[in-house]
Each structure stands twice: as structure tokens, then as C-alpha cells.
Amino acid sequence: MAKWYDIKAAADGDGQQPPTIYLYDEIGYWGVTAKDFADDLKALGPVTALTVRINSGGGEFFAGLAIGNLLRTHAAKVTVKIDGLAGSIASVIAMAGDTVEMPSNAMMMVHNVSWWASGTAEDLRETADVMDQMRKSLVAAYRAKTGLDDAKLDELLTDSGTWMTAAEAKELGFCDVVTDAVDATNFARVDPARFAKVPAAIAAKLAPPPPAPPPAAADQAKPAEARQIADLCAKAGFPELTAGLLTGTATEADVTRRIEDARKVQDACARFRRPDMARNLIAAVATGLTVDAACAIANEAAADRDESVVTDTSRPNSQPQANGWDKAINTVNQRTAR
Structure with missing residues (x-):
């Protein structure tokens, strides 16, 4: 079964690299759940350090929220490295890092909760109530990492979203360390149309590469x-x-x-x-x-x-x-x- 994450175990000790978790896809896809992630994380056994590498445009809200909480409460020291893009719920997972590193040309995107619903007027009112609670979860995760007050977070969590460079993310507290630039091909390959508003320069990086020409x-x-x-x-x-x-x-x-x-x-x-x-x-x-x-x-x-x-x-x-x-x-x- 295809997975949207990969966990590579490694010996955890002096001179050894810690286990590495790769989140390089749409979080929550392919019938793979946050519980599957939790089981694989537990299978690593006791470790003192974890590296989480993120290159994702987002995914399923509650799966991402659960993963963030799993990493935040893990006994290991968690280092998050954003290899290209941490967008939407992937940015919430990034907040679980004790240290968050971003190359100078990586991006982070945060936005307000959005939800598709149908039904009666009462159904939609209940949906709106749920969305309010979801937003509180987002604000709590971002506030815990950045120390920003609710007023500033309200400015950032707009419906169209806020795109941040590594330097901007560091200035606001979403990132701790800015490292050297990486190859732009490391950006997550996602459809820019899934986001409400994307800067043109970023959309070009996100767009999938053109299909290869057909064989002779x-x-x-x-x-x-x-x-x-x-x-x-x-x-x-x-x-x-x-x-x-x-x-x-x-x-x-x-x-x-x-x-x-x-x-x-x-x-x-x-x-x-x-x-x-x-x-x-x-x-x-x-x-x-x-x-x-x-x-x-x-x-x-x-x-x-x-x-x-x-x-x-x-x-x-x-x-x-x-x-x-x-x-x-x-x-x-x-x-x-x-």
C-alpha cells in the first residue's frame, strides 16, 4: 500500500544519525491513517532524537493534527527540516519541532480553516461550529511555537493564506534556523489551484513538470x-x-x-x-x-x-x-x- 510518509530507522547514539521521518506527500491519503503513522513511530523504540523532513502542501486536517501532537509529546528531541514547502496542515506538523530549520529558498504557508459541507441550514451551522474549534487548534499550535498573540495570528490565518519565505518565517517565530538554499526541484509537486492565492513565483515551482514526450x-x-x-x-x-x-x-x-x-x-x-x-x-x-x-x-x-x-x-x-x-x-x- 502506498504511504504518504516514510520512516527510516537508524542507530541512535554517538556519531550516528537519528531516525528520519519523511513527509513528502499529501498527508492522510491512500487509506493510510495517523494510527498507522503512530504504530510505525512506536516501532522505532526508545530514541533520543528524531529528524522530520517536510515537503508537503498539506493534507487531511485531523491526521496532520494528530501527527503534530504525536511528535510534540515524543520523548525524543525533534528537529524539523523543511526541504521545500510546509503548507497548510504540514506547517502545523512543523510546529512540533524543538528546532525548525528552513533553507533560505524554502516556503511556509498558513491559512484559515476551510471546509466543504452540504445539508440543511442546521447542518451548516453545526459545521461552522466545528470549523471554529478547528481554528482554535491551529491558533494554539502556532502560538505555542511562535509566541505570537491571537491578533497577529488572525492577520496571518486568512482565507487566501499567508506565504512566508524562510527569513519571514524566522522573523515571526515559525522557524528557528535558516540554512543555505537548496535545489528548487525539492519543492512539493502540488497543483497550485488547490490554494486560494499563490504568488506567481511560487506557483511556477509548485506546478508539476510537463509530461515527457511520447516514444517514437x-x-x-x-x-x-x-x-x-x-x-x-x-x-x-x-x-x-x-x-x-x-x-x-x-x-x-x-x-x-x-x-x-x-x-x-x-x-x-x-x-x-x-x-x-x-x-x-x-x-x-x-x-x-x-x-x-x-x-x-x-x-x-x-x-x-x-x-x-x-x-x-x-x-x-x-x-x-x-x-x-x-x-x-x-x-x-x-x-x-x-
Whole structure:
């Protein structure tokens, strides 16, 4: 199962590097929970120091809050290194560091709580109450690290967000040490559109790199070898596609198209806050469902799900067909039949 974190154990003693935790993805994705993180952290055993390396645009609010609390209360001395970007809930996790280091060209972004909800007027009033409590959690985490008063934090926690350079973060107390600049390619690869307002210079760094040019036509016309298919699917992050492509006739172009379809469905599920549906929808597309129909199903499920969802994150569900799946499919089928 894919994870949005990686924990590398190391001997903890004189002259040895401490265990390192990498948060290099959307926090809370792929059905991996904060409890999984806690279990892996506990498995390290007693250590006196931890290094946490962050390069993330954010993720699921409560997963990030739990991780921050786990690190803040850990017996080890925690050093946080922001390798590119600590945005949204990733910045809250960074506040758990006894020492927070940022290269001079790294960025931090903080913003007000945002939430997607549907239902009755009473439902929305209750959602607003929950959002007020979530904001208090943010303010408490930032205040504990920076010492800033609530008035100053209110200035920073705007709906559009506040982007800070390393020097600005240090001046405000979000960062303790500014180090030498790093390669700009270390910035988290996230869609700038997920944020309300992004400085142009930062948006260019965040934007995913352009797709590689397709292979030559002659190469694509030749049936791909089984190992080549497996390698292409694994490298793209969709190893589950391999079995369906081992037909003996699938070309490299066929594999590329299948991967592109899977990526479109995955991106749509993330955009509609339903990453839990991605695996099933990708499998359905591989057996005949169109990409447009899969995206429509994810959209309908997002609109009809029973629980509220944090807008700059996803809340994975261990049962992919729950929370509006059947209703979404029926709605899309009805529209198609008209």
C-alpha cells in the first residue's frame, strides 16, 4: 500500500544519525491513517532524537493534527527540516519541532480553516461550529511555537493564506534556523489551484513538470514485453494495471494510455475529495468504463457523501463503496440515459 510518509530507522547514539521521518506527500491519503503513522513511530523504540523532513502542501486536517501532537509529546528531541514547502496542515506538523530549520529558498504557508459541507441550514451551522474549534487548534499550535498573540495570528490565518519565505518565517517565530538554499526541484509537486492565492513565483515551482514526450511511433507499434509493462506501471505508481495489460498484444502506447487514464481518474478523485474511490474507478476504466464517467461518479459521490470533508485534503475511507458510491453511479446512469 502506498504511504504518504516514510520512516527510516537508524542507530541512535554517538556519531550516528537519528531516525528520519519523511513527509513528502499529501498527508492522510491512500487509506493510510495517523494510527498507522503512530504504530510505525512506536516501532522505532526508545530514541533520543528524531529528524522530520517536510515537503508537503498539506493534507487531511485531523491526521496532520494528530501527527503534530504525536511528535510534540515524543520523548525524543525533534528537529524539523523543511526541504521545500510546509503548507497548510504540514506547517502545523512543523510546529512540533524543538528546532525548525528552513533553507533560505524554502516556503511556509498558513491559512484559515476551510471546509466543504452540504445539508440543511442546521447542518451548516453545526459545521461552522466545528470549523471554529478547528481554528482554535491551529491558533494554539502556532502560538505555542511562535509566541505570537491571537491578533497577529488572525492577520496571518486568512482565507487566501499567508506565504512566508524562510527569513519571514524566522522573523515571526515559525522557524528557528535558516540554512543555505537548496535545489528548487525539492519543492512539493502540488497543483497550485488547490490554494486560494499563490504568488506567481511560487506557483511556477509548485506546478508539476510537463509530461515527457511520447516514444517514437515505431517503438509504440511493437508489443511490449511483460517486464517492460510491469516496469512502466510500477514507475507510474499503478502496479495493479500490469495484469490487465499482459495480453501479448499491448503496445507501449497502450500501456501509456492506460496509465494516463488512471492518472486522470486519480486526480479527479483527489480533486473531488474522494481518493478512497480511485482504486475501484481505475479498475472500472480498465474494463470499459469511460474516464469521463468515472470522474462524474467521483463528483456525484463527493456531492452526496454524508460526512463533511476538509477542502484542501481528503478523508480516506476503508470501504470504497460507502458514502455515496451506489447513489453516484445511479445518478450518472440516469443522466446518461436521458
